[in-house]
Amino acid sequence: QCVQGYSGSKCRIQYNCSCSSDSFCYTSSICICPLNKYDRHCYLKHSICSAKSSPCKNNELCVRFDDRTDRNKFACLCQKRFYGTRCKNTKHRIHAKFDKDIREETIAFVLHYITAYNNV
Template identity: 30%
Template sequence: MNETYEFNDIWFYPIYFDYLLSFRLATILKFSESYGNITFDPCRPTKCNSNSTCRFVFNQNRTYCTCKSGFYSQHCQFYEPQCSLYCSPDTLCKIGNRGILTNVNHSLCIGPLDRFEPHCYLHHGECYSNSCLNNGTCHLIYDPNDQRLSICQGKKDFHGDKYQYEKESIRIHINRTDLSLVSVVQFCDINITTFELLVQYQQVFHEFPQMIYYNHDLEETLRLAILKTYNDVNDLNYFILYMLHSLNIKMFNITSIPEQYPQV
């Protein structure tokens, strides 16, 4: 795993209950309208000294001097020697950031994605030994049962623990032109006992679609594809794109002349 992240700007949000094994924070991160505007830089001229870096706080509309590793206080003028002894050399050592309940006398070590334990000395090599195929990227995950320590992510055309399987593809060319504001394509299975349609996957279009692509990793192809078109809330039309009698077909490329069912 070879990933590099650039630290740009920050948000400030309080996180409590620091005695828990992990923190959970769910919020919407909003960028300012000037973000990405090279002519606007709130950190110029910089107000921070050489021991810190100026950052813009998005949710408070102000600048903030973040201390470099080992430095602390309001103006980052003091250095804590404990950082060179307690934390791994390739971590960011922060003083006074351990919270108010546990290990308050120790520094907080912020390390790379593949480092763990309080000092960040232990190296998690899962993504080195379990490399992904087909240009997939390995990401470490947390599994309480330690059954799966990483996942592979990448192009939607592949799946599997190591991204080793290519997904089956369904291509539908629609030989019909209609006007619609919104169209919804639903791939469904059918409950053979109740004949209930079970929607497994759907796509939304802002007009009447001409081509539909669906890559899947299912053991059996879904029996039915339905197209629903909307001209307004009360004007809904149903079309059948395909209906399979055999589920052994996993990949196909068809031209469909959808049949409308006005009685639905």
């Protein structure tokens, strides 16, 4: 494997790289692009997962699929609090707050909750 800018069996053939600065020049005609760029020389940026227009809600991580299949396919990686294809749904949580005057000797609590369904 030759360093960038050289090729040949002994890495003595020098070539000019026309790839973008954040990509890797494999040869003078082959550029290896970072995930957020595409095109022959890696100068065009993907916009589907850009920070300003990310389709994922709640600041969750947007990951694009392979450009060779579809430039507009993506997946949202949701953290623990959210779910759904775009992480816009909040998982149900129960917050229990106990009075500061509760005695330490109390060893058991009974928590009763009801599940409510919409459109049933």
